[in-house]
Amino acid sequence: DSGVTQTPKHLITATGQRVTLRCSPRSGDLSVYWYQQSLDQGLQFLIQYYNGEERAKGNILERFSAQQFPDLHSELNLSSLELGDSALYFCASSPKATGLGYNEQFFGPGTRLTVL
């Protein structure tokens, strides 16, 4: 158990709908990362938040948005859903950067999104 929690575990919805995925980082971790995992694209970095502020953006569609709240939990909002958005969505968290190098990212169990 990494200490990162994600809800819901599974989500089934229809095309055109909007969903919200929730992530609670490990206690004390300030950074939250969102990833999309699909069979053909693998694990793709979407976006990072650090202490409430957006820090880095990857391959995130304009239909997707995220935020990190004062209690450090994060939400990923997916709108105008398409069949191709069906995937596993992972959240990861990492502690405050020490400046000494890479910060390990601890992954949650993921949310499986199915768009019908």
Next chain:
Amino acid sequence: QQQVKQSPQSLIVQKGGISIINCAYENTAFDYFPWYQQFPGKGPALLIAIRPDVSEKKEGRFTISFNKSAKQFSLHIMDSQPGDSATYFCAASMNWGAGSYQLTFGKGTKLSVIP
């Protein structure tokens, strides 16, 4: 453009054998190379990682070999066990500054260790 290429896509190894997974990267700005292990229904978990100024790192049965000039690195699993059956991802990290480290993953290798 895929910045980290991983092979093979799948691998079947007999118990006690050596599993070898290879990765190649393109961007010389990458400065940290972790390997993640993922079991079905779980999130990826860090297995072992290496910096580019080191040519080899060993932790138990797991070894990373790193060739900076060739921009290649590999994971060796010695004495492979059925419990090692999982999907393995190589990754490369880039420091964006101010506490941001973006991970770029390879597409994964599904390892099956048969008794």
